[in-house]
Amino acid sequence: MNEPMIDVDVLVIGGGTAGPMAAVKAKEANPKLKVMLLEKANVKRSGAISMGMDGLNNAVIPGHATPEQYVKEITVANDGIVNQATVMAYAQESYSMIEQLDRWGVKFEKDETGDYAVKKVHHLGAYVLPMPEGHHMKKVLYRQLKKARVEVTNRFMATRLLTDANGEIAGACVLDTREGTFSVIRAKSVILCTGAAGRLGLPSSGYLFGTYENPTNAGDGYSLAYHAGAELSGIECFQINPLIKDYNGPACAYVTGPLGGYTANSKGERFIECDYWSGQMMLEFHRELEGGNGPVFLKLDHLAEETISTIETILHSNERPSRGRFHEGRGIDYRSGMVEMHISEIGLCSGHSASGVWVDEHAATTVPGLYAAGDLAFVPHNYMLGAFVYGKFAGESAAARASSREHVEIDPVQLAAERERVLGPLARTDGLPPAQVEFKLRRLVNDYLQPPKVTRKMEIGLTRFAEIREDLAQMSATSPHELMRAMEVHFILDCAEMAARASLYRTESRWGLYHYRVDFPEKNDADWFCHAQLKKGDDGEMTHFKRPIAPYLVPLDEEEKQAYNRLRIVKEAVAA
């Protein structure tokens, strides 16, 4: 059977944050190229910033910070395991990207002199730039997409990338999530911008879609890159965040911190010096949560009325605006009580921690023709501004390649197998509901992978995941919508298996709670001061290997290296 097939020069998969930037920059680099932006939702309201963002977490602005300081901070925060060239490339482009966004109409907070009002949240330097009116981010991006004449295709999901005989990118198989039809897009370059693996662990509420990340981000790109033969890195460095309990959204210490709010224990006391999210911070959070002074709270009730009103205005209109009605339902008021916090389910996200598809400083993966940007690309702690910067790099790199290449023939064998895999659940009139398979899989992820990590538990987890893999072929879908969910379960399972195997491979503890192995509790620089890579081997099985850390561009002294290991507040000894 012949599939419907269309040809584009550059295919961008994912239209949230990095994707629109990549598409616009590819088109700007070579306006003759046919650039398609493929989006599972609708680009007007998709991805991690569907309701906007309340600030930049990593602005490197002259007069406030230098690229060298920023590279140092992220190197220390990520326990030394960074490819500094990628972080430096981000840092050097950070300010010009802010200026670009400013020209496009993004409103940043400025002081009375018109200078950017940068705040200090990180342990060492000042990088946080508030965007109190950041709810308009998607509108700003949409205008640019229209202006650049990018072809937008909404409600389509990529299911597999296609490669040629040399292992180079040839295109992608896609599913129309409303019609349930399968087709092929041939492309000379493909850019993955599909966001985090946000539907990996199960939130403690048990609600499948009550995740920290936008649950549309099921880890599609991690799975797509893996099956295309790309290297992934640091998958064992999980994303675990300190969140408002049950609501599962960020407490937003980055917003409240500069205004005087902080993370406190049940006595209302500070226990960490710095609320910037790192594995080391999460380990202290975990200890306090489980210890006698738990649980943990966000404390604002000591602040002045006008400060609290400002905080409410920002937090209840940006990023996760339903937070206000959640507090209202519980009778919580920032003025009179603290907000209970909790630890999130696990995920994979380089935007916050460091698990992603390996990229160089031009956003190129190890598969020729495949680029990645945003939460899924391995540039540690990259956040929204990093997604924009690497989106730009990816767009420019992809355009350069596409400008000098022809389309290649698609392998009919690859295609037939994928068609059968994707359309199978619709053809099956009788079978397991995808939601039930997903619930069980994600509950197993919690049971066996949530840190502290235990070797035997992760091994049992792998056995159970293998059983779920058998179940995949038993799923049935009663609608194209349910078929989309079924294919997402495939992505989630791939991510779960990668998370377990990568965690078993690194036989030490690192990044605080993110990779805290109870049976290997110490950091072991002699054996593990390296990147741990994962890819699909020639035999089709997951393989692991070490990649040395490239010599640092910005060296660190011993004192600096320890900065994030001293987050807990040390009480002065009381004289007897």
Added chain:
Amino acid sequence: MSHPMPMTQNRVSVPVTVNAEKCIADKGCTVCVESCPLDLLAIDMAKGTAYMRFDECWYCLPCEKDCPTQAITVDIPYLLR
């Protein structure tokens, strides 16, 4: 051929409420259907109003904010309230 797999339907309370008086889906409006990142809303052709078809809500609010007639209310899902 194997035996058919026995199934049941679970009732669930969904978080999105549509005010039928205000909803103008009968005039061709599909703004909320297009804005939902998870593609959970649909139009009931018989009633001429939008409704929540799938219980997979992220309580993110684009549907409520983008609705031209303020016909939509998003509650926090019951399990999280």
